[in-house]
Amino acid sequence: MGIRECTVEKLGVKKTMTSKELANRLRVHTVEMAHYSKESHVASALSICDIVAVLYHDVLRKDPMDAKWEERDRFILSKGHACSTVYAALAETGFFSVDELNTQCQDGSRLSGHITYKNVPGVELSTGSLGHGCCVAAGMALNAKLKGKKYRTFVLVGDGECDEGSVWEMALFAHQYKLGNLTVVVDHNKMQAMGFCKDIADHVNLADKWQAFGWEVIEVDGHDHGQLSMALNKRGTEKPVCVVAHTIKGKGVTFMENNLLWHYRDPQGEDYENALRELRAQ
Numbered sequence: 001m002g003i004r005e006c007t008v009e010k011l012g013v014k015k016t017m018t019s020k021e022l023a024n025r026l027r028v029h030t031v032e033m034a035h036y037s038k039e040s041h042v043a044s045a046l047s048i049c050d051i052v053a054v055l056y057h058d059v060l061r062k063d064p065m066d067a068k069w070e071e072r073d074r075f076i077l078s079k080g081h082a083c084s085t086v087y088a089a090l091a092e093t094g095f096f097s098v099d100e101l102n103t104q105c106q107d108g109s110r111l112s113g114h115i116t117y118k119n120v121p122g123v124e125l126s127t128g129s130l131g132h133g134c135c136v137a138a139g140m141a142l143n144a145k146l147k148g149k150k151y152r153t154f155v156l157v158g159d160g161e162c163d164e165g166s167v168w169e170m171a172l173f174a175h176q177y178k179l180g181n182l183t184v185v186v187d188h189n190k191m192q193a194m195g196f197c198k199d200i201a202d203h204v205n206l207a208d209k210w211q212a213f214g215w216e217v218i219e220v221d222g223h224d225h226g227q228l229s230m231a232l233n234k235r236g237t238e239k240p241v242c243v244v245a246h247t248i249k250g251k252g253v254t255f256m257e258n259n260l261l262w263h264y265r266d267p268q269g270e271d272y273e274n275a276l277r278e279l280r281a282q
């Protein structure tokens, strides 16, 4: 368990909740938040619910009572448009109230449509411009290495985001500086905003590419909690680690799965009701 046991108890978060149950709750929050905020990116957020649930449940060392705890593991969502999943994970693990989630993007809310660290406890970095979060993550990992600190740094990037040149400069840099304390997770759902990755910039084999940059690569089913937990708990020695997580964009809501419409569409009316019904039955 990543979160300090005592604070989990104090905050009343159900200790018996499994990572799978947490992921299901994240999916329900994500759909509700997209509905109330009329914000897009619901399918991008559903894609990463299992990855984020396993990180917060099984991997990250965090303290919701002390969000800036010096020894905390760092987690950056580089595909910042999928922020609802991370806001929901922070709320479910006690960083702020779950009741606040549905204020996202309303006047006066601190929860914006791309992830922001400003006034939001537990968020390390504001992102949204793709290709930047992973570079800051590498800097955090280098900081830990230079100062002999034990924290690990994790960063979640999209596969479309891997079209950005800065991602590959970071890959060179992290290998050069032997950042074994850095783990990149690629949400490999094979889609981006306006099309399928292979039709826009075909990487042919993303895992091979990261390996060619000198990284240790682990490929997993990004919806299998056992595989995710094993891969994310693996600490690199000298090589940075890249977990290529094969996922389904829109995972959990059948009519959103692998459907480009749901990158930008927000669920309303019957779509909203059907999505919630399906998720609540899981």
Ligand SMILES: Cc1ncc(C[n+]2csc(CCOP(=O)(O)OP(=O)(O)O)c2C)c(N)n1
Pocket (backbone or CB within 6 Å): 043, 044, 047, 079, 081, 128, 129, 130, 131, 157, 158, 159, 160, 161, 162, 187, 189, 191, 192, 193, 194, 249
């Ligand atoms: C530098 C930059 N260019 C373009 C965008 C607009 N944009 C937002 S989401 C997105 C698609 C990203 O695709 P991917 O990384 O695969 O994420 P997912 O498909 O999981 O949403 C794009 C192009 C952006 N946020 N930043």
